[in-house]
Amino acid sequence: MSNLSDIQKKFFINVLLATSFTFSISQSAMTTIYPTLMKHFSVAVSSVQWLTTGFMLVMVLMMPLSPWFLYIVPFKAFLLSLRIIFRFGTLVAIAAGYFSLLVIGRLLEGAAVGLLFPSFQSVILSITPEEKRLTQMGLVGLVMGSALAVGPIVSGVILEIFDWQAVFSFFLLILIILFLLSLKFIKNVMPHEPYHFDVISSISLMGLVMLLYALQTMTTKITISLLFIFFVGLLLFGYFVQRQFSIKEPLLDLRVLKNAAFRLGMFLTAGSYIALIVTTVLMPIYFQKILGVNALWSGLMMVPAAISLSILNRRSAEVMKRFGLKTTMLIGSAMILIGFFGLLITCQIKLWLLAIIFAALVESGNAFMMMPAVTYANNALEKDLIPHGTALITTVRQIAGVIGVLIISQVLTLVSKPLQVSMKGMLASFAVSAILAAILLILVLRIKNRRANKLL
Known part of the structure; x- marks a missing residue:
């Protein structure tokens, strides 16, 4: 970006972040309209959650391909193509x-999002000096985290005035505007390098999707065909991992996993993402099905969480510079644990104010967890491995999100009655979430202060 003026750089980054913000909102916007869709299509919670789980599965499949696209395809053409794919998927959803x-x-929307998320983070990390990455990733965290929190709010407000198709129409309108802005402000900032596309690796990567699909479906039934899909997926994915270590130009360079700091940062990012995505899935259901509020109010009840996450995401870099990475992440993980535990012990009281406070506490804790962990992990890598590290972190994070939503949805479905959501189901879901938060806190305790601060 050295050939761009300061104003051009500003517009470049803002348009890129706005695109990521819109894509990220679409990931969580479905949760508020779950009850409406369940009634409209006569489907259960375990079925309607495929709008999130299926979305994430395709994201997981596409994310490891992002380093290759960054090396081969001019960034401007790449970004514009992703917007076209997303818009087409949105049109399909509107007409459904x-x-x-x-x-x-x-699924089409998920494909575009899966390629964008690691790519835009790689671009920002690659063009930012190491000493400024913490601040820049705080901004990225603000965009992605607040977007996930804002999604249910936006869809709730729209649904109160219009029908569910209007939620997709809103995204379509925003993306058309961003497409026009991209024609002017997005530039080709990444160097072109010859990079072999390993077809065998891309095919074997399907094993991961097969594994996740089988695990999801086997929670309700176990058949011979599902077991076959599971074991074939396991073999294919195992071969994919082995191949990445053995070929000269891997589709996804897994050598980054040999770095202990990177591994820990990756797992911490995944854990914090589970907490965030589970909150955006559970709370709208709790507000509507247990507290009996409409879609608009369930969305508005998520506003405090979104605001607190946005404010604290911007402050996370300052907190880390003052107190260090381990202390910052201890604060974040403790907030997440207290938030879920608070929801567990107070949800039967049915006080909307308590639910709002504890949900906000969970999301606020993510401000001190997710992007600090991403920065910590990527700063442990050489610059040429950053695209691969970012792709792997984002992939693992989405896998964790799929598994998290899968577990919580199944707990909610199994404990509740068919086509209904009960208080017992919500209690069980919050209990499982609190256990996962406790594991996250234990992982943070493994960070070594001296080594962590050297990587900031």
Whole structure:
């Protein structure tokens, strides 16, 4: 970006972040309209959550491909193409007369998001001096974290005035505007390098999707065909991992996993993401099904969480510079644990104020967890490995999100009655979430202060 003026740089980054913000909102916006879609299409919680789980599965499949696209395709053409794919998926969703067609539209959206998320983070990390990455990633965290929190709010407000198709129409309008802005302000900032696309690796990567699909489906039934898919997926994914270590130009360079600091940062990022995505899934259901509020109010009840996450994300870099990485992340993980534990012990009281406070506490804790962990992990890598490290972190984070949503949805479904959500189901879901938060806190305790501060 050295050939761009300061104003051009500012517009470049802002348009890129605005695109990521819009894509990220689409990831969580479905949760508020779950009850509406369950009624409209006559489907259960375990079925409607495929709008999130399926979205994430395709994201996981596409994310490891992002380093290759960054090396081969001019960044401007790459970004514009992703917007076209996303818009087409959105049009399919708007026109959906059947639930399966709606899922297909979401899968197309997921493909575009899966390629964008690691790519835009790689671009920002690559063009930012190491000493400024912490501040810059704080901004990225602000965009992505607040977008996930804002998604249910936006869809709730729209749903109160219009029907569920209007939620998708809103994203379509925003992306058309961003497409036009990108034509002017997005530049080709990444160097072009010859990089072999390993077809065998890309095919074997399907094993991961097969594994996640089988695990998701086997929670309700176990058949011979599902077991076959599971074991074939396990073999394919195992081969994918082995191949990345053995070929000269891997699709996803897994050598980054040999770095202990990177591994720990990756797992911490995944854990904090589970907490965030589970909150955005559970709380709208709790507000609507247990407290009995409408979609608009359930969205508005998520506003305090979104605001606190946005404010604290921007402050996370300052906190880390003052207190160090380990202390900052201890604060964050403790906030997440207290938030989920608070929801567990107070949800039967049915006080909306307590639910709002504890949900905000969970999301606020993520401000001191997710992006600090990403920065910590990537700063442990050589610059040429950053695209691969970012792709792997983002992939693992989404896998964790899929598994987290899968576990919570199944707990909610199994404990509740068919096609209904009960208080017992919510209690069980919050209990599982609190256990996962406790594990996250234990992982943070493994960080070594001296080594962590050297990587900031």
